[in-house]
Amino acid sequence: MKEQPTVIDIFCGAGGFSQGFKEAGYSILAGVDNWKPAVDTFSRNHKKSIGLEADMRSLTVGQLKTLVSEAKVNVVIGGPPCQGFSMGGNRNPADPRNSLFREFIRIVKGMAPDFFVMENVRGLLSLKLVDSKMTFGEKILHDFNSIGYRTTIHTLNAANYGVPQKRQRIFFIGVNRRQAEKAILPPVPTHSEHPTNGLKPWVPSKQFLLPPQKVSKRFYYSERMINGFIRRKKKNAERNIGFGWQFLDFSKPSNTISARYWKDGAEALVKYSNKKIRRLTPSECARLQSFPKNYKFCGSEREIYTQVGNAVPPLLARRIAENLLNYF
Ligand SMILES: C[S@@+](CC[C@H](N)C(=O)[O-])C[C@H]1O[C@@H](n2cnc3c(N)ncnc32)[C@H](O)[C@@H]1O
Known part of the structure; x- marks a missing residue:
């Protein structure tokens, strides 16, 4: 054509x-x-x-x-x-x-x-x-x-x-x-x-994560929230429902980022240690969705998370x- x-x-x-x-x-x-x-x-x-x-x-x-x-x-x-x-x-x-x-x-x-x-x-x-x-x-x-x-x-x-x-x-x-x-x-x-057969290995999430010091404090979870996640995970396991929180394996592609990520990011969190846990920023989510770096999103932070999680x-x-x- x-x-x-x-x-x-x-x-x-x-x-x-x-x-x-x-x-x-x-x-x-x-x-x-x-x-x-x-x-x-x-x-x-x-x-x-x-x-x-x-x-x-x-x-x-x-x-x-x-x-x-x-x-x-x-x-x-x-x-x-x-x-x-x-x-x-x-x-x-x-x-x-x-x-x-x-x-x-x-x-x-x-x-x-x-x-x-x-x-x-x-x-x-x-x-x-x-x-x-x-x-x-x-x-x-x-x-x-x-x-x-x-x-x-x-x-x-x-x-x-x-x-x-x-x-x-x-x-x-x-x-x-x-x-x-x-x-x-x-x-x-x-x-x-x-x-095998000329395929490339999966692209790891770590290539698209910001260095920890460049991420604003508001994306990090307080001790109280971390304890809340731990309690919820335990309850879910007892009732055999849901996964509770999940962490990225930096050497693998990220877990699926959904349109609900803005709620608490539980499906794909970044864990540096038991006390240092954060959610992904909207721009990290966009990069993990393979949006180009210069793609500009409109709306509030919550609306941007939703748009990114919705996207192909x-x-x-x-x-x-x-x-x-x-x-x-
Ligand atoms: C799964 S998202 C599409 C994401 C998009 N394909 C992308 O790659 O970015 C579905 C979209 O349908 C829109 N939508 C829902 N109901 C609609 C309607 N009645 N008319 C038009 N758009 C609608 C939502 O606002 C949402 O943006």
């Missing part, structure tokens, strides 16, 4: 997904999200793209086409909210957020791109719809196939693509049957925990985007 392939990103958040596609040479026409801080971040870092603050439940295909001046859209990408599916969430099949994938399917149907890539959490594959034997995964596959897209689901771990974070997510990747009959294969991993790691998105170029 001679011209730059074009992309629209719906539920764009801070633009992690778009960033990867941009790095792979695509032109991001527009990003849409209903959360102002995220749209501000998207617009600030994607200056050639249109950032639109809008609710995807009411945005019509016609409005989207007008927004991009009726340009041909080659790829629709996006990550509809996943809180209702997440193993860390309530997993309620009736959670209204679970139906936002329908907006993604509606937009794909209306825009008729050559490809789409939709990201989500693995919990979606096992959760059953209300009053149905079908899982959300099966239903979504069925719906994409019925609008003419050969669709496959890939479970990818970001660490296997050079991201300094263990993060498993699913990607529905579809190709318009008019474009190609071949299903899309997943991108070939570049990194491995146990590298740009480096993983880039590998997916580069792989897709083979099918144009």
Whole structure:
């Protein structure tokens, strides 16, 4: 393909997904999200793209086409909210957020791109719809196939693509049957925990951590909080629920950083000693998600943690985007 392939990103958040596609040479026409801080971040870092603050439940295909001046859209990408599916969430099949994938399917149907890539959490594959034997995964596959897209689901771990974070997510990747009959294969991993055959070793988290003296005191936990964590971990173990706090192994990619990291960071803490424990700063989280160093986030600290934890790691998105170029 001679011209730059074009992309629209719906539920764009801070633009992690778009960033990867941009790095792979695509032109991001527009990003849409209903959360102002995220749209501000998207617009600030994607200056050639249109950032639109809008609710995807009411945005019509016609409005989207007008927004991009009726340009041909080659790829629709996006990550509809996943809180209702997440193993860390309530997993309620009736959670209204679970139906936002329908907006993604509606937009794909209306825009008729050559490809789409939709990201989500693995919990979606096992959760059953209300009053149905079908899982959300099966239903979504069925719906994409019925609008003419050969669709496959890939479970990818970001660490296997050079991201300094263990993060498993699913990607529905579809190709318009008019474009190609071949299903899309997943991108070939570049990194491995146990590298052989030319693969590189997983990227360790330590490369992206600030030196301890450069981290503001407010990120360090007091003795009282540390004792609270210890009590909670013990209680959780007795009741056989949750993990309690978890520490980074500096020689490995970080644990998954979720959108809830702002609460107490328990999923990925930095431990220097039993008394010196801290959470990651927002910029460390962004780097562990493979955002470029100069990526600027908008909003409060809590909003920035949320945007970062929500994102598709740009480096993983880039590998997916580069792989897709083979099918144009
Ligand atoms: C998982 S995040 C997307 C992250 C993004 N793909 C990235 O890589 O940075 C989901 C996004 O959907 C947005 N969202 C939730 N409900 C929405 C709605 N009804 N309309 C538009 N955006 C919505 C949230 O504000 C959030 O930014």
